[in-house]
Amino acid sequence: MDPTLNETSNGVRNSWNILPANRIDQSRCVIPVGCLYTPLKEIPGLLTLPYEPVVCKTCRGILNPFARVDYRIKQWSCPLCMDVNMFPPSYSGITEAQHPAELHTGFTTIEYKLNKPNAPAPVFLLLVDTCLPEDEMRFMKDSILQSLNIIPENSLVGLITYGATVQVFELGFKECSKAYVFRGDKETPVEQVQEQLGLKMPSQPQQGQFGRLPNQPIINPAISKFLCPLADCPQLMDIIEELQTDPWPVKSGRRPRRCTGVALSVATSLLESTFKGYGSRILNFIGGPCTFGDGEVVGLELIEQIRLHNELRSGKAPHFKKATEFYKKIAQRLVQNGHVLDIFAANLDQIGVLEMKSCCENTGGTMVLTDTFDNPIFKESYMRFFETGSDEQLKMGLNGSVEIQCSNEIKVCGVLGPVTSMNRKANNVSENIIGEGSTNAWKINAIHPSTTLAFYFDVVNQQNPTNMNTPAIRCFQFVTAYQHPSGEYRLRVTTQSLGCAQPNRFDELAQGFDQEAATALVARLSVFKAETEYLFDVLRWLDKSLIKLVSKFGTYTPNNPDSLILSPQFSVFPQFLYHLRRSQFLRVFNSSPDETAWFRLLLNRETTTNSITMIQPTLYSYSFTESPHPVELDSNSVRPDVILLLDTFFTVLIHYGETVTSWREAGYHHQPQYESFAKLLELPKNDAKLIIKDRFPYPRYIECDQGSGQARFLMAKINPSTTHKDQMYGQNSTVVLTDDAAMQVFLDGLRKLAVQSQ
Numbered sequence: 180m181d182p183t184l185n186e187t188s189n190g191v192r193n194s195w196n197i198l199p200a201n202r203i204d205q206s207r208c209v210i211p212v213g214c215l216y217t218p219l220k221e222i223p224g225l226l227t228l229p230y231e232p233v234v235c236k237t238c239r240g241i242l243n244p245f246a247r248v249d250y251r252i253k254q255w256s257c258p259l260c261m262d263v264n265m266f267p268p269s270y271s272g273i274t275e276a277q278h279p280a281e282l283h284t285g286f287t288t289i290e291y292k293l294n295k296p297n298a299p300a301p302v303f304l305l306l307v308d309t310c311l312p313e314d315e316m317r318f319m320k321d322s323i324l325q326s327l328n329i330i331p332e333n334s335l336v337g338l339i340t341y342g343a344t345v346q347v348f349e350l351g352f353k354e355c356s357k358a359y360v361f362r363g364d365k366e367t368p369v370e371q372v373q374e375q376l377g378l379k380m381p382s383q384p385q386q387g388q389f390g391r392l393p394n395q396p397i398i399n400p401a402i403s404k405f406l407c408p409l410a411d412c413p414q415l416m417d418i419i420e421e422l423q424t425d426p427w428p429v430k431s432g433r434r435p436r437r438c439t440g441v442a443l444s445v446a447t448s449l450l451e452s453t454f455k456g457y458g459s460r461i462l463n464f465i466g467g468p469c470t471f472g473d474g475e476v477v478g479l480e481l482i483e484q485i486r487l488h489n490e491l492r493s494g495k496a497p498h499f500k501k502a503t504e505f506y507k508k509i510a511q512r513l514v515q516n517g518h519v520l521d522i523f524a525a526n527l528d529q530i531g532v533l534e535m536k537s538c539c540e541n542t543g544g545t546m547v548l549t550d551t552f553d554n555p556i557f558k559e560s561y562m563r564f565f566e567t568g569s570d571e572q573l574k575m576g577l578n579g580s581v582e583i584q585c586s587n588e589i590k591v592c593g594v595l596g597p598v599t600s601m602n603r604k605a606n607n608v609s610e611n612i613i614g615e616g617s618t619n620a621w622k623i624n625a626i627h628p629s630t631t632l633a634f635y636f637d638v639v640n641q642q643n644p645t646n647m648n649t650p651a652i653r654c655f656q657f658v659t660a661y662q663h664p665s666g667e668y669r670l671r672v673t674t675q676s677l678g679c680a681q682p683n684r685f686d687e688l689a690q691g692f693d694q695e696a697a698t699a700l701v702a703r704l705s706v707f708k709a710e711t712e713y714l715f716d717v718l719r720w721l722d723k724s725l726i727k728l729v730s731k732f733g734t735y736t737p738n739n740p741d742s743l744i745l746s747p748q749f750s751v752f753p754q755f756l757y758h759l760r761r762s763q764f765l766r767v768f769n770s771s772p773d774e775t776a777w778f779r780l781l782l783n784r785e786t787t788t789n790s791i792t793m794i795q796p797t798l799y800s801y802s803f804t805e806s807p808h809p810v811e812l813d814s815n816s817v818r819p820d821v822i823l824l825l826d827t828f829f830t831v832l833i834h835y836g837e838t839v840t841s842w843r844e845a846g847y848h849h850q851p852q853y854e855s856f857a858k859l860l861e862l863p864k865n866d867a868k869l870i871i872k873d874r875f876p877y878p879r880y881i882e883c884d885q886g887s888g889q890a891r892f893l894m895a896k897i898n899p900s901t902t903h904k905d906q907m908y909g910q911n912s913t914v915v916l917t918d919d920a921a922m923q924v925f926l927d928g929l930r931k932l933a934v935q936s937q
């Protein structure tokens with residue numbers, strides 16, 4: 180069973196591809212029954228049907244290849260609720276030989292183009308911090324100007340800048356740059372924003388007025404003053420070119436007055452008053468912390484430092500709670516309006532994305548953190564944000580929702596990912612809540628091709644499947660409704676069907692275990708717990724779960740640790756959890772709270788494969804003696820005559836061993852007789868380029884020599900198999916200074932505990 184096949188064709192990875200037969204067996208499985216689902220995964224040959232789906236009258240499930248069809252009397256039985264439905268009249272001509280595409284076994288994932296008037300083109304509202312040093316201002320403006328050349332020109336754009344006050348720019352005003360100013364010290368109510376901008380006119384558009392082609396101009400002049408098609412406002416280039424640093428004087432020893440929170444509120448109100456219910460994104464370029472007005476994360480005096488983990492833990496972060504509450508309220512408005520916040524932040528210090536996180540996380544927005552707007556992490560990521568596919572459409576779904584239906588024996592506990600619960604009560608909703616729970620539908624206002632949601636399920640039947648001769652089948656259906664960037668409304672439907680093991684047959688269950696999906700599900704769950712529980716408790720929970728799992732699924736003689744054997748389905752899982760325990764997602768004290776928020780936000784939305792790279796980075800070795808190959812994330816892999824390529828998802832690093840460094844410094848690679856050395860130097864660089872090519876956000880790229888300061892990034896990630904605590908260590912390997920248990924010690928401990936007789 181290759182779980183990646185299901186991922187390629189459906190975007191689904193299950194922790195258990197064969198399900199426990201009943202509730203008791205599930206509880207003994209230890210690892211949650213769940214899946215990682217990538218709603219808008221790019222699937223080769225994906226079919227978009229030009230008609231509406233056929234819906235089950237009982238459960239809202241959609242006709243799919245697992246339905247049993249009686250072509251004679253034109254009936255289908257729903258594999259989710261088992262009820263029988265008649266086909267609609269338009270299907271009267273179907274036969275076994277001529278059936279509609281949605282019944283074809285090859286289309287377990289399929290799209291429908293819904294019969295609804297098109298939405299307007301996507302809206303991009305630029306929200307620009309102007310409290311920046313001259314050079315940062317220049318870098319940021321350069322990137323924004325560059326982006327105006329690649330944003331599809333029917334997109335609607337708008338501009339708001341902020342410092343001590345908020346300026347909403349009138350783009351339709353051709354003569355000179357004109358802006359409406361709002362106070363920065365206090366939030367302006369939405370009605371007042373509408374009034375001041377003249378949006379509260381009798382002809383204010385209602386939803387549905389946009390039943391027009393995306394290229395048609397907007398009729399309401401008040402709206403087009405602030406948000407207009409990029410093609411129609413060439414003056415936007417000039418306005419951005421002429422943007423100046425905020426004029427409010429900054430006294431020495433103080434921070435500039437930066438009203439990020441209030442400005443975000445104005446931006447939210449502008450979109451709420453104009454494009455409520457249509458895909459719109461606020462792109463917030465932030466160069467420092469909010470110091471002024473609602474949402475303030477640090478005071479104006481430089482002597483006051485922005486909160487660190489210690490202050491947060493001991494409750495000594497005076498602005499944290501109030502600011503977080505403020506941004507949560509904004510997040511709720513964004514979610515309801517179908518809108519998104521994307522953060523592009525650049526500063527050496529923290530800027531308060533921890534407090535603002537809900538505005539991204541609950542809407543599906545992206546976040547990019549770096550030190551300067553000149554860094555490729557910002558520049559390249561920002562350009563990739565507007566990446567288009569072969570159809571020249573932006574690679575994003577907007578204003579979406581995801582709904583799940585499943586067989587009666589399965590209930591859904593919740594989702595961990597960039598979504599918000601829609602509080603939809605349904606029969607398949609479990610009382611056990613995980614993450615965004617108590618619902619079978621979630622709002623997700625921005626969906627990228629890699630956006631991945633973690634679903635957690637409950638097997639609820641107490642009884643065993645009735646007929647023991649035919650294996651029981653459970654069906655799951657994911658229905659994602661979204662606004663395609665072309666303006667079309669689309670529905671993506673993925674249906675999967677999983678078999679159940681016989682009761683109490685853990686050998687059967689083991690066959691279907693996907694250790695990578697299981698790790699990703701457990702990782703999101705542990706991060707979710709770590710937000711509210713002590714790290715010690717989270718680590719203990721992880722350890723206990725791992726011991727129970729190995730004890731249940733390993734083969735061994737009781738009390739004999741050396742006899743333990745794990746089948747290939749489980750063999751790497753302990754190692755994954757070892758790395759998860761040490762990762763920056765749980766051990767936060769080497770990162771700032773902003774960085775932790777960012778790392779966790781990305782873990783909480785990435786694909787299974789990317790999550791595994793984040794948890795257990797990949798390490799490749801290049802040398803003269805062997806062809807490039809993956810090596811253990813272990814200090815024994817660091818050798819003088821070897822080049823290493825490390826990928827942690829956030830950082831891609833090339834590490835030259837001492838000998839390689841000395842050859843390179845001697846310039847051997849420039850001499851014709853050492854051409855092979857020149858080639859060796861190129862290999863890892865080319866592979867690094869391949870990794871970086873498709874990654875979002877663009878990773879930090881480092882080339883470093885053994886023993887140099889930057890080599891610490893590698894040392895921090897590798898397993899300390901040879902530490903200062905060991906008495907002996909290999910002469911060719913590197914010593915790692917750390918107090919963490921080495922992996923072998925960890926695994927030995929696990930063996931001992933797992934084989935203990937109960």
Ligand SMILES: [Zn+2]
Pocket residue numbers: 235236237238239240257258259260261262
């Ligand atoms: Zn049904």
